[in-house]
Amino acid sequence: MASKRKRDSPEEKEKRVSPFPDEVLERVLGFVKSHKDRSSVSLVCKDWYSAERWSRTHVFIGNCYSVSPEILVGRFPNIRSVTLKGKPRFSDFNLVPSNWGADIQSWLDVFVSAYPHLEELRLKRMTVTDESLDFLAHSFPNFKALSLVSCDGFSTDGLATIAAYCKNLTELDILENGIEDLGGGWLSCFPENFTSLEILNFANLNSEVSFDSLERLVARCKSLKVLKANKNVTLEQLQRLLSRAPQLMELGTGSFSQDFSFLQYEELKKAFNNCRNLHTLSGLWEATSLYLPALYPACANLTFLNLSYAALQSAELAKLLPNCPLLQRLWVLDTVEDKGLEAVGSSCPLLEELRVFPAEPVVGGGGGVTESGLVAVSRGCHKLHYTLYFCRQMTNAAVATVVQNCPDFTHFRLCIMNPCQPDYLTNESMDEAFGSVVKTCTKLQRLAVSGLLTDLTFEYIGRYAKNLETLSVAFAGSSDRGMQCVLEGCPKLRKLEIRDSPFGNAALLSGLERYESMRSLWMSACNVTMNGCRLLAREMPRLNVEVIKEDESDDTQAEKVYVYRSVAGPRRDAPPFVLTL
Amino acid sequence: MSPPLLGVVEGQGNVSLVASPASADSSCQNNSELKERNYMGLSDCSSVDSSALSSLSEEKNSSLNLKATELRLGLPGSQSPQRDSELSLLSPGKLDEKPLFPLLPSKDGTQSSLQKGAVLGNKRGFSAAMDGFSEMKSAAFTEGNWMFPATGSDSQTAQSAPQGKFSVNSGVNVMLAPRPSLNSGVKSVSVKEHSGAQTGVLKEATTPVKVLQERPHAANDNSHNPSGAAKNNSSAPAAKAQVVGWPPIRSFRKNTLATTSKNNDEVDGKPGPGALFVKVSLDGAPYLRKVDVRMYSAYQELSSALEKMFTCFTIGQCGSHGDPGREMLSESKLRDLLHGSEYVLTYEDKDGDWMLVGDVPWE
Numbered sequence: 018m019a020s021k022r023k024r025d026s027p028e029e030k031e032k033r034v035s036p037f038p039d040e041v042l043e044r045v046l047g048f049v050k051s052h053k054d055r056s057s058v059s060l061v062c063k064d065w066y067s068a069e070r071w072s073r074t075h076v077f078i079g080n081c082y083s084v085s086p087e088i089l090v091g092r093f094p095n096i097r098s099v100t101l102k103g104k105p106r107f108s109d110f111n112l113v114p115s116n117w118g119a120d121i122q123s124w125l126d127v128f129v130s131a132y133p134h135l136e137e138l139r140l141k142r143m144t145v146t147d148e149s150l151d152f153l154a155h156s157f158p159n160f161k162a163l164s165l166v167s168c169d170g171f172s173t174d175g176l177a178t179i180a181a182y183c184k185n186l187t188e189l190d191i192l193e194n195g196i197e198d199l200g201g202g203w204l205s206c207f208p209e210n211f212t213s214l215e216i217l218n219f220a221n222l223n224s225e226v227s228f229d230s231l232e233r234l235v236a237r238c239k240s241l242k243v244l245k246a247n248k249n250v251t252l253e254q255l256q257r258l259l260s261r262a263p264q265l266m267e268l269g270t271g272s273f274s275q276d277f278s279f280l281q282y283e284e285l286k287k288a289f290n291n292c293r294n295l296h297t298l299s300g301l302w303e304a305t306s307l308y309l310p311a312l313y314p315a316c317a318n319l320t321f322l323n324l325s326y327a328a329l330q331s332a333e334l335a336k337l338l339p340n341c342p343l344l345q346r347l348w349v350l351d352t353v354e355d356k357g358l359e360a361v362g363s364s365c366p367l368l369e370e371l372r373v374f375p376a377e378p379v380v381g382g383g384g385g386v387t388e389s390g391l392v393a394v395s396r397g398c399h400k401l402h403y404t405l406y407f408c409r410q411m412t413n414a415a416v417a418t419v420v421q422n423c424p425d426f427t428h429f430r431l432c433i434m435n436p437c438q439p440d441y442l443t444n445e446s447m448d449e450a451f452g453s454v455v456k457t458c459t460k461l462q463r464l465a466v467s468g469l470l471t472d473l474t475f476e477y478i479g480r481y482a483k484n485l486e487t488l489s490v491a492f493a494g495s496s497d498r499g500m501q502c503v504l505e506g507c508p509k510l511r512k513l514e515i516r517d518s519p520f521g522n523a524a525l526l527s528g529l530e531r532y533e534s535m536r537s538l539w540m541s542a543c544n545v546t547m548n549g550c551r552l553l554a555r556e557m558p559r560l561n562v563e564v565i566k567e568d569e570s571d572d573t574q575a576e577k578v579y580v581y582r583s584v585a586g587p588r589r590d591a592p593p594f595v596l597t598l
Numbered sequence: 599m600s601p602p603l604l605g606v607v608e609g610q611g612n613v614s615l616v617a618s619p620a621s622a623d624s625s626c627q628n629n630s631e632l633k634e635r636n637y638m639g640l641s642d643c644s645s646v647d648s649s650a651l652s653s654l655s656e657e658k659n660s661s662l663n664l665k666a667t668e669l670r671l672g673l674p675g676s677q678s679p680q681r682d683s684e685l686s687l688l689s690p691g692k693l694d695e696k697p698l699f700p701l702l703p704s705k706d707g708t709q710s711s712l713q714k715g716a717v718l719g720n721k722r723g724f725s726a727a728m729d730g731f732s733e734m735k736s737a738a739f740t741e742g743n744w745m746f747p748a749t750g751s752d753s754q755t756a757q758s759a760p761q762g763k764f765s766v767n768s769g770v771n772v773m774l775a776p777r778p779s780l781n782s783g784v785k786s787v788s789v790k791e792h793s794g795a796q797t798g799v800l801k802e803a804t805t806p807v808k809v810l811q812e813r814p815h816a817a818n819d820n821s822h823n824p825s826g827a828a829k830n831n832s833s834a835p836a837a838k839a840q841v842v843g844w845p846p847i848r849s850f851r852k853n854t855l856a857t858t859s860k861n862n863d864e865v866d867g868k869p870g871p872g873a874l875f876v877k878v879s880l881d882g883a884p885y886l887r888k889v890d891v892r893m894y895s896a897y898q899e900l901s902s903a904l905e906k907m908f909t910c911f912t913i914g915q916c917g918s919h920g921d922p923g924r925e926m927l928s929e930s931k932l933r934d935l936l937h938g939s940e941y942v943l944t945y946e947d948k949d950g951d952w953m954l955v956g957d958v959p960w961e
Contacts, residue, residue, distance in 0.1 A: 107843065109846070109848045109849070110842070110843030110844070110846050110847070110848070110849070111842055111843045111849060112842065112843045167848065167850070193848055193850040193851065194850070195849070195850070221850060221854070325851075326854065326855075374847065374851070375845060375847065376855060377855075378845050378847040378851070378852050378855070379840060379845075380840055380841060380844060380845065407845060407847075432845055432846060434844075434845045436841065436844065489846075491844065491846070516843075517841075
């Protein structure tokens with residue numbers, strides 16, 4: 018952000034700190050995109066704060082209750098794009114009761130007058146009703162992009178109103194929501210003269226849409242870059258879609274299995290061959306080795322392959338991967354087993370991110386991947402820096418090897434599915450595994466721990482993980498000391514989420530000074546009591562200390578505690594089971 | 599060709615099979631526990647009249663579900679019911695004509711009722727959960743128990759293709775799904791010992807902790823295990839308490855995987871995208887077989903595979919020679935028997951009519 022300083026006359030120097038008229042400064046600052054940078058800019062001086070707030074068009078709010086809509090529109094008058102995250106992350110795993118809050122309507126009510134030209138709304142873990150979607154569609158004529166991830170509260174009817182009334186819509190991205198699926202008719206609500214769509218993702222909707230409508234929509238939206246269909250779209254239909262939209266850059270196929278004649282197969286292959294711009298591929302429901310080869314021609318430029326809904330076997334994966342030499346991100350199901358991961362190690366030298374999801378996400382049970390798979394990947398993929406790995410067994414030695422091979426990890430999320438499971442070879446705790454992670458991976462930003470862990474793990478984390486921002490803990494630790502070590506030792510910690518661990522009031526209160534510099538703290542099924550929470554609330558008035566109380570029996574234990582900083586004060590829309598202390 | 603089932607009939611009769619002796623005391627539908635007494639490990643529910651199979655299997659499944667909620671400590675001297683906990687938790691329990699293990703109700707059902715239980719359970723605090731888990735760990739669980747008398751084959755990991763071998767031949771392998779699927783590696787002849795029952799109990803238990811403590815008892819009853827505890831990839835005991843929100847997978851994904859496996863099953867029985875399993879019964883044989891029709895490319899192959907599969911029954915009928923050297927002879931004798939139109943391949947189509955195999959082009 019170099020700006021030339023001109024020498025002002027003394028009088029002018031009194032008037033302004035910045036030598037530029039505001040308009041120029043705003044223009045310059047308009048090029049600053051990253052939120053962190055913009056925050057820094059706004060802290061320089063009053064002029065810069067002012068210029069920054071006038072020039073900002075996109076705002077990201079990581080916790081919708083940390084600020085109120087009124088405060089937001091008061092500070093930023095020209096926003097076009099809003100990203101909001103609502104519920105605590107553990108709500109994805111059913112730990113937060115429904116009707117907890119994070120409803121978008123209160124925001125929309127304020128936006129309608131303050132941001133009538135709102136163009137984009139990206140929501141994660143918010144509650145969105147059909148009425149809100151209707152309101153959105155009718156109140157914002159310039160509305161272009163809607164992205165709903167892991168939200169709930171709406172149905173396909175809401176999508177229908179968006180389709181019907183947002184004349185300038187470019188993006189409709191509906192991902193993994195708790196949606197009420199009333200049928201696929203919403204897709205047919207796009208008007209016949211509607212052509213602006215660039216991104217359409219309905220992969221997670223279960224009802225079948227009218228293929229005729231879909232095909233015509235794809236045909237007339239010449240700028241369509243992203244199409245992610247749901248599994249009701251057959252291979253044959255896919256082939257027709259591809260032939261209409263060879264310019265696609267991201268494709269989510271439907272069901273990849275059908276009784277095909279040879280001719281049809283060849284046509285499919287040809288259609289894929291024409292898609293030279295594909296860099297992301299997903300879907301592939303029920304993919305079998307029979308038809309996967311049809312994909313191969315399109316894989317040359319693939320950087321992201323999402324196979325997390327395709328139960329592939331190791332052999333199939335091993336045959337597919339060599340066709341994707343540029344692969345950077347790979348998501349698979351653990352049906353590929355260690356052997357499949359060996360193929361990953363040998364075929365994907367540029368791999369940066371690997372996520373292995375369990376085909377059977379249950380405690381106990383067998384199959385899936387083991388420590389050898391991850392080691393094999395680390396041997397071949399030296400650029401690996403992001404992993405989410407669900408397995409049923411792990412050893413300290415294996416993890417140490419993995420981080421030796423890939424010391425640049427920024428996100429290390431290991432989930433050993435059986436809680437409190439020790440190193441299965443030595444029967445020791447997994448402390449040393451995570452110790453080696455934090456010692457070796459100095460750039461580590463996000464860590465999720467699992468297995469049998471004592472306070473030692475947290476001592477290691479506190480001592481070495483100096484760049485850690487997000488920590489997820491479950492069934493781990495032996496005493497308050499564990500959590501204390503983390504709160505005292507990790508200066509950049511922003512999000513701490515803990516469940517089923519023996520941390521109590523002493524641990525909670527040891528972070529008194531920290532919570533205001535963090536986004537949030539979640540503790541559930543720990544040993545925290547109501548009194549501890551009340552004490553915290555009393556000492557730190559600018560924190561919202563909320564306890565979710567679901568059943569009446571025990572009044573002293575604080576079952577679920579959610580602590581977060583806020584400039585908006587306590588919630589005004591809290592349901593009865595959320596107690597703000 | 600898309601026959602829902604194949605039945606080998608003699609003359610015109612519908613298939614009927616004798617239920618295995620173990621189930622004599624109770625109807626197959628009511629006692630899932632005895633299912634596994636069948637020495638081949640096939641559920642004796644497969645012996646139900648095939649023409650009424652789909653409706654029966656629904657009943658069976660629903661009644662099984664009830665049974666599945668009972669705490670089973672095992673009958674004295676017998677194995678505990680095989681219930682594949684992964685299978686049961688994933689599939690909603692509505693698999694038609696699947697002669698497999700009793701299925702627990704849908705995962706969602708399990709989860710939601712578990713939630714109530716688990717919330718209370720969580721109140722017990724972390725230590726209780728820890729105790730429960732460590733108890734489970736210490737219980738000497740035996741993973742798999744492969745009951746093939748012929749080979750006494752070792753138990754294998756859930757995901758590997760079970761190598762079921764009959765005394766006669768190994769052509770049978772074809773029927774064993776090569777595909778570990780989303781529905782776990784439970785194949786029609788796989789027999790796995792779990793205290794799967796306990797998982798079912800959780801639905802009704804008010805505290806998961808209590809259940810956890812009971813489980814080790816059941817485990818100890820599982821004494822009979824020739825193969826010495828296959829180390830499945832999980833070192834922990836097979837059926838564990840399901841904790842709310844663990845493993846941390848978004849509900850959307852969990853539901854989708856469950857649905858996908860369910861859909862696979864609806865496509866004629868067997869999970870696995872590549873395999874299309876079809877039930878075959880031989881009139882007079884004590885149990886049915888399942889065959890992956892995708893393994894064959896012509897009727898001839900299918901019928902010879904079926905012959906091989908059912909040879910063992912007719913050998914019995916011919917009288918055993920007891921001499922391995924003469925096996926060849928007896929096999930060919932059988933083939934004539936089978937060819938000599940004593941057995942005819944038929945299937946029941948979707949209208950419920952019995953059709954002769956071979957009329958429709960293979961595809």
